[in-house]
Amino acid sequence: MTSVLYDVPGPKARARSRVISILGIVLIAGGIVALVVVLGLPKESANGAVQPGLWDASRWDVFNDVQVWRTLGIGALNTLRMAAVAAVFALIIGILFSFGRAADSAWVRVPTTVVLEFFRGMPVLLMMLFILLVFSTGSFWAGVSALAVYNGAIIGEALRAGIKALPSGQREAGLAIGLTPVATRFRIEFPQAFRQMLPIIIAQLVVLLKDTSLAFVVGYNELLRSGNYNLSQFFGNRYQFSFFFVVLVIYLAMNLSLSWLARVIARRTGSKSGGVTPTEKRDGPTKPGDPNLVYSNALGAQSTGQPS
Amino acid sequence: MDAVIDNLPTFLEGFRNTLGLLALAGIGAFILGIVIAAMRISPVGSFRAFATVYTEIVRNTPLTLVLFFCAYLLPYLQFSPGYFQLAAIGLTVYTSPFVAEALRSGVNGVHVGQAEAARSIGLTFGQTLSFIVMPQALRMVIPPLINVFIALAKNTSVAGAFFVFELFGAARQVTNDRGDAVIAILLGVAVFYLIITIPLGLIAGRIEKKVAVLR
Structure with a gap:
């Protein structure tokens, strides 16, 4: 676990780093405690009325109501439903895009590239509004199709990169044993590219799950709208912070578990990269790589997340 | 088409605000991201832990939720410098972990042997970073960083939903006025976004190619 960036610290340096570390803990913990305390203080609003602090029981008593939890649960289910449907379509669209981009004929390749660049460069939210207004599909399908098209474009790019990164011998071997070009792509190249790019695809699906909250804007009743908006309109401003807090926790639980899954899969499919920072797990000494590649490890390093 | 041309001043004003948000949040996220990335590779354990937790939490929170917090809850907590500023704060916070991750992956992408060689000729931690690792890392970091800013440009659209x-x-405003020309209006707006994102993407691609040759 030692980093190569600095020497193994001696007793003096260890003591110093321990002191700094403890100072850091105190500083950070102090900051968090101060934030919690400040939030908990009773507030005086402009007209002189005093409201209880944010941790006061009167701000949290709605959660005794079963209906509140039911509403939140329905919201979460709606979010998951939209994410699931959109993910399936996004994968299908992504596969189609990747075939279009990697096609041999320029008549297919160039239009696909243009369409793909267009979809990738446009905000998802604008696409949702567009689909909602032009095709008047209703908010669910507007959200699903915008998310599917946008994320499909990104997954398609990832798959294409995966196909391109394969050694050309794979395709040549497929053609040599008499498979048609299409069959080669489907049965030889695509499965390998898919496995290679699986971590990136799953990371993109996490983004998709997060982006379902954009459907809030077009009026879909997902977690954010039902939890933060409808409930706090219904129960009043007093509970706004509490609802926000609970919705945040639900979102984090969903997204972190999916991210964790992505990481497990990434580790299993194993893109091994050596880093210079101490947080990376390293197993044993690094193997000597291909002498022709100066940065054999750098090539294997892939960013695991992409902003939405 | 006339609906777009008639409302061009409205669109240009919106475009200016989009660019403003992009610049403000971009600079803020860059600074915050450098701090987080530095904490994440620092030898001090508690900073590392804090930066990791911060990255994980913010990265897994939807942008809509962050902006909801900024637009509804911060004013409720009596902090209201105006919706533009609030949206810029939200976008800054949301983008900073992505910047930090891009920077960190750049540092990780530099081969271990480089750092080992630097250490073995007796350079200190600071010298290793500033003369050996960072110059290589920065070059590798620029394309992903530009991608982060492209995403930020698209994400500014969410601020439009929060006042x-x-x-x-x-x-939204123009489509409400001119319900008969929705397609033209939305395509026009899309073109404005593409004006920002496509050139940035081309630049990123070009730099990527250049760096690949340099290696």
């Missing part, structure tokens, strides 16, 4: 008058807000 900021930028391109998406302009699109």
Whole structure:
């Protein structure tokens, strides 16, 4: 676990780093405690009325109501439903895009590239509004199709990169044993590219799950709208912070578990990269790589997340 | 088509606000991201832990939720410098972990042997970073960093849903006025976004190619 960036610290340096570390803990913990305390203080609003602090029981008593939890649960289910449907379509669209981009004929390749660049460069939210207004599909399908098209474009790019990164011998071997070009792509190249790019695809699906909250804007009743908006309109401003807090926790639980899954899969499919920072797990000494590649490890390093 | 041309001043005002948000949040996220990335590779354990937790939490929170917090809850907690500023704060916070991750992956992408060689000729931690690792890392970091900013440009559209008058807000307003020309209006707005994102993408691609040759 030692980093190569600095020497193994001696007793003096260890003591110093321990002191700094403890100072850091105190500083950070102090900051968090101060934030919690400040939030908990009773507030005086402009007209002189005093409201209880944010941790006061009167701000949290709605959660005794079963209906509140039911509403939140329905919201979460709606979010998951939209994410699931959109993910399936996004994968299908992504596969189609990747075939279009990697096609041999320029008549297919160039239009696909243009369409793909267009979809990738446009905000998802604008696409949702567009689909909602032009095709008047209703908010669910507007959200699903915008998310599917946008994320499909990104997954398609990832798959294409995966196909391109394969050694050309794979395709040549497929053609040599008499498979048609299409069959080669489907049965030889695509499965390998898919496995290679699986971590990136799953990371993109996490983004998709997060982006379902954009459907809030077009009026879909997902977690954010039902939890933060409808409930706090219904129960009043007093509970706004509490609802926000609970919705945040639900979102984090969903997204972190999916991210964790992505990481497990990434580790299993194993893109091994050596880093210079101490947080990376390293197993044993690094193997000597291909002498022709100066940065054999750098090539294997892939960013695991992409902003939405 | 005339609906777009008639409302061009509205769109241009929205475009200006979009660019403003992009610049403000971009600079803020860059600074915050450098701090987080530095904490993440620092030898001090508690900073590392804090930066990791911060990255994980913010990265897994939807942008809509962050902006909801900024637009509804911060004013409720009596902090209201105006919706534009609030949206810029939200976008800054949301983008900073992505910047930090891009920087960190750049540092990780530099081969271990480079750092080992630097250490073995007796350079200190600071010298290793500033003369050997960082110059290589920065070069590798620029394309992903540009991608982060492209995403930020698209994400500014979410601010339009939270009382900021930028391109998406302009699109909503104009489509309300001119329900008969929705397609033209939305395509026009899309073109404005593409004006920002496509050149940035081309630049990123070009730099990527250049760096690949340099290696």
